[in-house]
Amino acid sequence: MSPTSSSAPPTASETSPTNPAASTSSAGPLAGPLTTADAAWVLHGDRPGEGAGFGLTAGDIDHDGRADLVVGAPTNDDAGYAAGKVYVLLAADLP
Numbered sequence: 001m002s003p004t005s006s007s008a009p010p011t012a013s014e015t016s017p018t019n020p021a022a023s024t025s026s027a028g029p030l031a032g033p034l035t036t037a038d039a040a041w042v043l044h045g046d047r048p049g050e051g052a053g054f055g056l057t058a059g060d061i062d063h064d065g066r067a068d069l070v071v072g073a074p075t076n077d078d079a080g081y082a083a084g085k086v087y088v089l090l091a092a093d094l095p
Contacts, residue, residue: 040095041094041095043071043087043089045071045073045076045085045087046073046076046078046085047076047077049075050073050074050075050076050077050085051072051073051074051075051076052071052072052073052076052087053071053072053073054072054073054074055071055072055074056069056070056071056072057069057070058070061088061090062090064090064091064092066091066092067091068088068089068090068091069088069089069091069094070086070087070088070089071086071087071088071089072084072085072086072087073085073086073087
C-alpha cells in the first residue's frame with residue numbers, strides 16, 4: 001500500500017460501503033458528497049475487497065516526532081481467509 005495522487009473518479013469497489021478498497025485524506029472543512037477526486041491523496045490496498053481503511057489510527061510509530069498512519073484491512077487474505085492485515089505508513093513517506 002502506498003499513497004498516490006488520484007484525479008480519476010472512484011470505481012464501484014471504492015464507493016461500496018461494504019467493500020471499501022481505498023482510504024482518502026482531505027483537508028477540511030468538508031461539506032456535501034465527496035469522492036476520491038476530492039481527496040488530497042488516496043491509499044489503495046493490495047487487493048479489492050480487503051477493507052483497507054476500515055480502521056485508521058495515527059501515532060508516532062518510529063519515534064521521529066511526526067504522526068504515522070496505521071491502516072487496517074480486516075478482510076485481507078494474505079495470511080488466510082479474512083485474516084486481516086495492518087499497513088503502517090511512516091510520515092516521511094506520506095505526501
